[in-house]
Amino acid sequence: xxxxxxxxxxxxxxxxxxxxxRVVELLGERPRRAGELADALxxxxxxxxxxxxxxxxxxxxxxxxxxxDARVRIYTLKAGAMSDxxxxxxxxxxxxxxxxxxxxxxIEKKRK
Amino acid sequence: MSAVIVSLRVKATPDEAFEVFTQxxxxxxxxxxxxxxxxxxxxxxxxxxxxxxxTTLPNGKVFEIGKVTAWAxxxxxxxxxxxxxxxxxxxxxxxxxxxxxxxxxxVTVEHRGWDAIPQAHVARHGFPLMVxxxxxxxxxxxxxxxxxxxxxxx
Numbered sequence: 001x002x003x004x005x006x007x008x009x010x011x012x013x014x015x016x017x018x019x020x021x022r023v024v025e026l027l028g029e030r031p032r033r034a035g036e037l038a039d040a041l042x043x044x045x046x047x048x049x050x051x052x053x054x055x056x057x058x059x060x061x062x063x064x065x066x067x068x069d070a071r072v073r074i075y076t077l078k079a080g081a082m083s084d085x086x087x088x089x090x091x092x093x094x095x096x097x098x099x100x101x102x103x104x105x106x107i108e109k110k111r112k
Numbered sequence: 113m114s115a116v117i118v119s120l121r122v123k124a125t126p127d128e129a130f131e132v133f134t135q136x137x138x139x140x141x142x143x144x145x146x147x148x149x150x151x152x153x154x155x156x157x158x159x160x161x162x163x164x165x166x167t168t169l170p171n172g173k174v175f176e177i178g179k180v181t182a183w184a185x186x187x188x189x190x191x192x193x194x195x196x197x198x199x200x201x202x203x204x205x206x207x208x209x210x211x212x213x214x215x216x217x218x219v220t221v222e223h224r225g226w227d228a229i230p231q232a233h234v235a236r237h238g239f240p241l242m243v244x245x246x247x248x249x250x251x252x253x254x255x256x257x258x259x260x261x262x263x264x265x266x
Contacts, residue, residue: 103122104122
C-alpha cells in the first residue's frame with residue numbers, strides 16, 4: 001500500500017473532533033483568519049487555537065502571514081492533506097473488491 | 113468514517129461460504145494483487161486454528177497479519193489486520209459477515225481503519241470524505257455486479 005500509515009493515523013486523529021472537521025470544511029472553501037473560524041464555530045479563541053495547533057501538527061492545515069501585517073495569521077488547507085487517507089480507503093476498497101471477487105469465483109467453480 | 117465496506121453474493125450456503133473462506137484462503141486469495149501484504153509479497157495465507165491469520169512467505173518466514181477476534185461459523189468472522197508497512201502498534205479490523213439471501217449468501221467485508229474515530233462522529237456534517245467514500249463504494253458495487261454477470265451460470 002502506498003498510503004503512509006503514520007500520516008493516515010494523524011489525519012484520522014485530527015479529524016476525530018467535529019470542530020476540527022468543520023474547520024477543515026471551512027478552509028476547503030477559502031483561507032480564513034483564526035478569529036473568523038472561532039466566530040463561525042462559536043468557540044472561544046483559546047479553544048480555537050488548540051484545534052488549529054492540532055490541525056497544523058497533523059499536516060492538514062498551514063499558517064501564513066500576510067506580508068503587510070505579521071501579526072495576522074491566515075489558515076489554509078494544505079494541498080493534498082487528505083490524500084493519504086483517501087488513498088488508504090481507495091486501496092482497501094480495491095483490495096477487498098478484488099479478493100471477494102476471487103473468493104466468489106473459487107467457491108462457485110467448486111460447486112459445479 | 114474510516115470504514116470500507118464491500119459485499120457480494122455467492123452461490124453457496126452461509127456455512128459453506130464460511131468454511132471455504134477460512135479453510136481455503138490459500139486457494140482463493142489472489143496474491144498478485146494491486147498491492148502487497150509484505151514487501152516480499154502476499155505469501156500463502158492461512159487461518160491458524162481459530163487464533164490468527166498468518167501468511168507464509170517464500171523464504172519460510174511466517175508473518176502474522178492479525179488475530180482472530182470472532183469465529184462464528186456460517187455467521188461472522190473478525191480479525192485484526194496489519195500489513196508489514198504498518199507500525200507495530202498499528203492495526204485495522206476486518207469483519208466478514210455471511211447472511212443467507214434466498215439460496216445464496218451475501219458476504220460482506222467491513223474493514224475499519226484506525227479507531228481514532230468515535231462511531232458517534234461518523235457520517236455527519238456533510239464531510240467531504242463521506243461523499244468520496246460513497247462514490248467509491250458505488251463504483252465497486254457496479255464493478256462487482258458486472259463481475260457476477262460474467263461468471264458462467266451454475
